[in-house]
Amino acid sequence: GRSVVVGVESALSEIGVVEMSTSSTSARVAFQGERGAYSEAAAREMFAIAGERQAPRLTVDAIPCASFDDVFTTLISGKVEYAAVPIENTLGGSIHANYDLLLRHHGAVHIVGEHSFRVRHALLVTKGTPKSAIKRVMSHPQALAQCDGFIRRNGWERVPAYDTAGSAKMIAEQKLHDAAAICSASAAELFGLEVLENGIEDDTNNFTRFLLLHCQPLLPPSEAPCKTTVVFQPSTNEAGILFKALSVFALREIDLCKIESRPGRRVSVSPSADGPVAKRPRSGNSASEAAASAQFEYTFYIDLLAHSSDQKVVNALRHLDEIAPFVRVLGCFPAEGILIASAAQQTQPAELVRLRSQRSVAMRVGIIGFGNFGQFLAQWFVAAGHQLFAASRTDYSAEAAKIGVTFFRDTAAMLRESALDVLILAPSIISFEKVLGALPMKLLEGVLVVDVLSVKILPKEAMLRALPASCDIVCSHPMFGPESGKSGWRDLPFVYDAVRVKDRHRYCRFLSLWEEQGCKMTNLSCEEHDRMAAGSQFITHLTGRVLGKLNLSSTPINTKGFESLLALIDSTSADSFDLFYALYAHNSNSTEQLTMFADALESIRADLLAFKQAQR
Numbered sequence: 001g002r003s004v005v006v007g008v009e010s011a012l013s014e015i016g017v018v019e020m021s022t023s024s025t026s027a028r029v030a031f032q033g034e035r036g037a038y039s040e041a042a043a044r045e046m047f048a049i050a051g052e053r054q055a056p057r058l059t060v061d062a063i064p065c066a067s068f069d070d071v072f073t074t075l076i077s078g079k080v081e082y083a084a085v086p087i088e089n090t091l092g093g094s095i096h097a098n099y100d101l102l103l104r105h106h107g108a109v110h111i112v113g114e115h116s117f118r119v120r121h122a123l124l125v126t127k128g129t130p131k132s133a134i135k136r137v138m139s140h141p142q143a144l145a146q147c148d149g150f151i152r153r154n155g156w157e158r159v160p161a162y163d164t165a166g167s168a169k170m171i172a173e174q175k176l177h178d179a180a181a182i183c184s185a186s187a188a189e190l191f192g193l194e195v196l197e198n199g200i201e202d203d204t205n206n207f208t209r210f211l212l213l214h215c216q217p218l219l220p221p222s223e224a225p226c227k228t229t230v231v232f233q234p235s236t237n238e239a240g241i242l243f244k245a246l247s248v249f250a251l252r253e254i255d256l257c258k259i260e261s262r263p264g265r266r267v268s269v270s271p272s273a274d275g276p277v278a279k280r281p282r283s284g285n286s287a288s289e290a291a292a293s294a295q296f297e298y299t300f301y302i303d304l305l306a307h308s309s310d311q312k313v314v315n316a317l318r319h320l321d322e323i324a325p326f327v328r329v330l331g332c333f334p335a336e337g338i339l340i341a342s343a344a345q346q347t348q349p350a351e352l353v354r355l356r357s358q359r360s361v362a363m364r365v366g367i368i369g370f371g372n373f374g375q376f377l378a379q380w381f382v383a384a385g386h387q388l389f390a391a392s393r394t395d396y397s398a399e400a401a402k403i404g405v406t407f408f409r410d411t412a413a414m415l416r417e418s419a420l421d422v423l424i425l426a427p428s429i430i431s432f433e434k435v436l437g438a439l440p441m442k443l444l445e446g447v448l449v450v451d452v453l454s455v456k457i458l459p460k461e462a463m464l465r466a467l468p469a470s471c472d473i474v475c476s477h478p479m480f481g482p483e484s485g486k487s488g489w490r491d492l493p494f495v496y497d498a499v500r501v502k503d504r505h506r507y508c509r510f511l512s513l514w515e516e517q518g519c520k521m522t523n524l525s526c527e528e529h530d531r532m533a534a535g536s537q538f539i540t541h542l543t544g545r546v547l548g549k550l551n552l553s554s555t556p557i558n559t560k561g562f563e564s565l566l567a568l569i570d571s572t573s574a575d576s577f578d579l580f581y582a583l584y585a586h587n588s589n590s591t592e593q594l595t596m597f598a599d600a601l602e603s604i605r606a607d608l609l610a611f612k613q614a615q616r
Helices: 038-051 068-076 096-104 141-146 148-154 164-174 186-191 241-250 287-295 311-321 372-383 397-403 411-418 432-437 457-466 504-515 526-548 560-573 577-585 588-614
Strands: 004-006 026-032 059-065 082-089 110-118 122-126 136-139 157-160 179-183 193-198 207-214 226-233 256-264 297-304 326-334 353-355 364-368 387-391 406-408 422-425 448-451 472-478 493-500 520-523
Touching: 026 038, 026 068, 038 059, 038 082, 038 110, 038 164, 038 207, 038 504, 059 068, 068 082, 068 096, 068 207, 082 096, 096 256, 096 297, 110 504, 122 164, 122 186, 136 141, 136 164, 141 148, 141 157, 141 179, 164 179, 164 186, 164 193, 186 193, 226 311, 241 256, 241 297, 241 311, 311 326, 364 372, 364 411, 372 387, 372 397, 387 411, 397 406, 406 411, 422 432, 432 457, 448 457, 448 504, 457 472, 457 493, 457 526, 472 504, 472 526, 493 504, 493 526, 504 520, 526 560, 526 577, 526 588, 577 588
Parallel strands: 026 059, 026 082, 110 326, 136 157, 136 179, 364 387, 364 422, 387 406, 422 448, 448 472, 493 520
Antiparallel strands: 082 207, 110 207, 122 179, 122 193, 226 297, 226 326, 256 297, 472 493
């Protein structure tokens, strides 16, 4: 991914920074919606990322507003220091209301940051309500559309609501037992509801870009990767006018990453300190042309991948001023980052903290069990820019050095020295409980612990018994390995279950490790996973090993089907018998599958004998 800037900023003294109400480590941020809405989560997340490099950490006082209009009014009135508003979604497109409000309040508000927020929809119900009792689902129309396939499969009625979190609030207040809300999982705790399913959206590429707004233009250093948002309105609707306007950037090799048009009335033009002074609009050539212009005056918004102080940008805007009677800069800010100002930092030079975006924030990941599969995972994570640490009884220091992993022979030393975000447990299924029991539990306080085993109930129950209560626990199963995933992980299944998660920000960052590689993300309970795996994964291994006992070999008259069987034998025999045994011994559903397999063979044998008897 592209490099991203997140700023915990000290503003330049001439900017006139708004002082925070409490201290330099807190901020009041307005958002639209009820508490528990995605906008609140996005606001907290962008400040959480900035706070990762600041001590003490930033705290956010999120202020809910009934409408986007109220968000802007609350910011301008000085009741809050910042506002977080959505501007576009990868599935639903642009949020036009906020483009219009940026234009209406230009000069009074300024864009000082942006953040791509991963939207994960959850199904919330009143506690104790089974899935079978649900008859209707309530949410914002866009959320309903994003979960259309899930809703259709369950045959539920759609009930549009004004807000995602508002639908959860309504179900809680009215104690509705036949309805469910689609919103963020965090709303469950807020309104006393139960998360029935998580990650129910049809498309995992569901991101909303949020803008952080401030009443003063907090300019980042000119050397930082930046965006500049410009709004302009051409003088006339003549042939080629948009081409002429955009050419002022193309001629100077200024990269544009976004263009948006909005119809509306002609913007009144007056001198402004935050943009070029524009000429008065020229009149049309006829009365009919003027009438059409009055109805459809188009305003264009563009994002430039450049700093507003760059001389090329300054010259381009001066050139654009000759074509358009209205040109304004709405903000200059770090690409996929934010600028945060405080009174205590007001007279100090600006300083940027460089991080990656939320889609790929660099994480410190430890792996215990650094065999073939552990090395396979580590290699991909290192390539994505993450810091990897590994511990194993076997000396893999040479292999670790080749792929950029810090290796420890002692697990306790790794845990003490590496300050992990996530610990991945990747031993064999058979040795899992022994490896888990040997971990120094005091050093695991507050860490997210994840297993990657092919069975799920075993590690879930073992980790819940053994790990400290402060540990977050996720059970996962990457359903691929070094051979099937050697060319990439796109569309390969990754199954996960949030067994115990308090730090949802870190949990989302962990999921992004897999999402960024293009994995097909499947949220499934451990119990459901093992039930399905017995009928798919175990039966595949069983069939391959049964066929292997027949000593089949290739012939000159192979059919496609027979070649598929030979390939199955090869792939299953390549795995150790320990794995095959573990899939059987540690998944109670596999015993039933083995019995059914034997019964099926006997039934087919009986059918053949009966048919033979009938031919006589």
